[in-house]
Amino acid sequence: MQTLIRYYGFSLAFSSVCLALAVWYGWASTENITATLGILWIVFVLSILEVSLSFDNAVVNATVLRNMDPVWQRRFLTWGILIAVFGMRIVFPIAIVAIAAKLGPIDAINLSLNNPEEYQRIVSAAHIGIAGFGGAFLAMVGLVFFFEEDKEIHWIAVLERNINRFSTVPAVEIGLVLALIYGVSTMLSPEDANTFLTAGILGLLTYIGVNAIAALLEQHEAKKRTAGVIVKSGLGGFLYLEVLDASFSFDGVIGAFALSNNMIIIALGLSVGAIFVRSITIHLVQTGTLAQYRYLEHGAFWAIIVLGAIMLLSAKFHIPETITGLIGATLIGLSFWWSVRHNRREGSGMIDLNAAQDG
Numbered sequence: 001m002q003t004l005i006r007y008y009g010f011s012l013a014f015s016s017v018c019l020a021l022a023v024w025y026g027w028a029s030t031e032n033i034t035a036t037l038g039i040l041w042i043v044f045v046l047s048i049l050e051v052s053l054s055f056d057n058a059v060v061n062a063t064v065l066r067n068m069d070p071v072w073q074r075r076f077l078t079w080g081i082l083i084a085v086f087g088m089r090i091v092f093p094i095a096i097v098a099i100a101a102k103l104g105p106i107d108a109i110n111l112s113l114n115n116p117e118e119y120q121r122i123v124s125a126a127h128i129g130i131a132g133f134g135g136a137f138l139a140m141v142g143l144v145f146f147f148e149e150d151k152e153i154h155w156i157a158v159l160e161r162n163i164n165r166f167s168t169v170p171a172v173e174i175g176l177v178l179a180l181i182y183g184v185s186t187m188l189s190p191e192d193a194n195t196f197l198t199a200g201i202l203g204l205l206t207y208i209g210v211n212a213i214a215a216l217l218e219q220h221e222a223k224k225r226t227a228g229v230i231v232k233s234g235l236g237g238f239l240y241l242e243v244l245d246a247s248f249s250f251d252g253v254i255g256a257f258a259l260s261n262n263m264i265i266i267a268l269g270l271s272v273g274a275i276f277v278r279s280i281t282i283h284l285v286q287t288g289t290l291a292q293y294r295y296l297e298h299g300a301f302w303a304i305i306v307l308g309a310i311m312l313l314s315a316k317f318h319i320p321e322t323i324t325g326l327i328g329a330t331l332i333g334l335s336f337w338w339s340v341r342h343n344r345r346e347g348s349g350m351i352d353l354n355a356a357q358d359g
Contacts, residue, residue, distance in 0.1 A: 007286075011272075011279040018268045019043060025264055042260050043269040049256075049325065050273020051280075056307070056328050058277045059300035060141070061241055062284035068237045073285070076238055081278055083242055088249040089270040093263065096130075097122045112263035120261035123253075128192050131315040132199030133206070134246075136177055139308030140207040141244060143173040145301040155298035155335055177204060180312055187316045196315050210240050249274075294342060299335025303328035 022043040026036030065073055098108040101122050112119040146160055149167040154160040166172050181200035185193040214236025249270075256266045283289070290296055306327050310319050 007283040008276070008279045011275045014275045015047065015272045018047075018272050022265070022268050025268075039265055042265055043272070046256055046260075046266065046269025047272035047276070050270050051276050055277070055280065055332060056300040056303035057245065058280035058284060059290070059296060059332065060244065060304065061277075061281040062290055063297055063300075064237055064241055064244075065281065065285050066290065072235070072238055076241055077278055077282060080238075080242065080245065081275065084245050084249070084274045084278070088246055089253065089274060090263075090267045092246075092249070093123055093253055093266070096126045109263075116261040116263070119263065128188070128195050128315050129199040131311045132181065132196040133203040135308045135311030135314075136181060136200040136203030137207050137243065137308075138304050138311065139177045139180065140173055140204065142301045142305030142308060143176060145297075146305075147173055153294055153298075155295040155338060156302075160298070174204060174208075180309070184312050184315055192315070200312070206243060210236075210243050214240055292343070293336055293339035295335040295339045296332070297335075299332040302335075303331045306331070 019040060022040050023036060026039035027033075030036060030039075061076075065076060068076070094105060094108045094112060097103065097111060097119055098105055101108070101111070103111065108119075111122075146163045147167045148164075151160075151164055151167070154164070177200075181197060185197050185200075188196055216236075253266070253270065256270060260266055260269075307324060310324050310327075313319065
């Protein structure tokens with residue numbers, strides 16, 4: 001119980017505040033108990049949806065975060081919360097409307113509050129570009145993990161070993177993502193295809209750019225270490241994680257409109273989910289869970305590849321967010337179970353070895 005409070009106490013308190021605000025907003029805007037309870041229910045469902053879609057995000061965050069300096073870990077978990085909650089769940093949808101409808105920020109906010117149907121239509125119309133950008137970025141994140149040249153641990157051994165055989169081929173991940181982007185674009189109208197291709201290429205360039213910045217910073221830090229200077233920077237990793245967070249947020253923000261077109265309700269629900277993802281990340285990093293369950297990362301990165309592919313395909317086909325969340329949860333659940341089974345076998349092996357030595 002103390003462990004839960006330690007890692008999830010703030011998230012539970014934040015959730016209580018958001019749910020209380022949902023009740024207040026529901027009553028203030030409708031003065032009807034049934035309608036207020038309906039708004040509260042939507043906020044709750046949105047928060048669950050966001051957590052289910054983003055659990056793999058937490059695992060990947062922990063993978064990167066565990067190698068960062070403690071100072072930058074704290075900055076990601078504090079500054080990152082503001083960016084994730086305020087930036088992606090509130091500012092991002094408003095920015096889409098402002099750009100697409102050529103409105104000022106204040107007019108976009110007024111539109112979201114006073115004409116939610118039109119606000120939803122404009123955000124949904126931007127889905128092609130969002131799917132191209134977010135899908136390309138996430139697909140790159142997942143593929144790079146499995147094409148890592150020195151990878152020794154394999155979960156789905158037959159598939160992962162065969163993938164890893166091509167790890168020495170330069171830019172093989174970029175080629176695969178470009179092929180998928182082009183393949184989906186051929187199914188779209190000329191105008192949508194142009195938007196999709198442009199967004200997909202920008203997603204690839206963003207991934208390459210963020211990693212290039214991280215590499216340059218690491219080289220700079222390595223020179224300082226050689227000179228005997230203590231280095232505390234983790235800016236490259238921080239930028240990478242923020243872009244990754246943003247890419248994971250796209251489908252949640254767009255999918256939220258299936259439940260509500262009210263900006264306040266969406267922001268409250270998704271913010272609860274975002275805070276819990278941060279708590280899960282902290283839990284994974286500080287307890288060393290990734291080291292204890294050797295296949296958990298593999299499940300998360302397979303889930304990311306699937307999410308990236310689904311985002312790209314969603315430019316043509318409607319795929320319910322529930323299915324996306326279930327696939328991700330299934331892959332992570334299976335990788336966790338496989339890890340537990342491996343740990344039990346290793347433990348049994350150690351016990352048998354000790355017994356043999358005693359005998």
